[in-house]
């Protein structure tokens with residue numbers, strides 16, 4: 246059965262799952278402690294949790310206008326509840342009662358503007374979000390995105406960020 250629900254109020258009975266997976270969700274949740282408490286409640290003792298989130302402060306993105314890039318990424322941070330959640334996630338998992346907590350960082354890096362690269366994939370999402378916010382007009386957001394296409398055409402595109410995978414167990 247498939248449920249669509251808020252992660253802080255899961256419509257499932259206690260200890261009813263062997264595994265739980267959360268991919269780029271907790272970074273959007275205002276109360277990650279409540280979400281982790283729910284995941285802990287839903288897992289059976291011995292059940293495993295995998296949480297994947299991005300630390301957006303790790304983004305390294307080439308631009309001839311680094312000040313505009315910095316402002317665009319600062320505005321983009323505003324669409325997240327916590328753009329640096331991985332920094333505190335292990336401690337939050339421990340507080341929620343999880344054990345055997347491990348963290349691994351995965352670098353998503355691309356020196357080519359290909360549709361399957363993470364940087365190229367998030368470009369239109371960021372353009373849409375920042376357009377008309379703070380000092381970034383729709384036109385400025387368009388110029389910001391256009392520069393990345395131009396860099397790609399010239400073979401000068403570069404994007405990298407670190408995405409973190411945390412695994413943990415509900416103690417038996």
Ligand SMILES: C[S@@+](CC[C@H](N)C(=O)[O-])C[C@H]1O[C@@H](n2cnc3c(N)ncnc32)[C@H](O)[C@@H]1O
Nearest residue numbers: 250251252253267268269270271273274275280
């Ligand atoms: C960037 S998307 C990730 C979607 C998918 N996991 C993936 O990796 O493609 C963020 C997702 O978090 C979900 N989300 C945000 N807050 C949530 C909450 N409180 N409870 C459940 N889901 C939430 C949104 O509905 C959205 O689907």
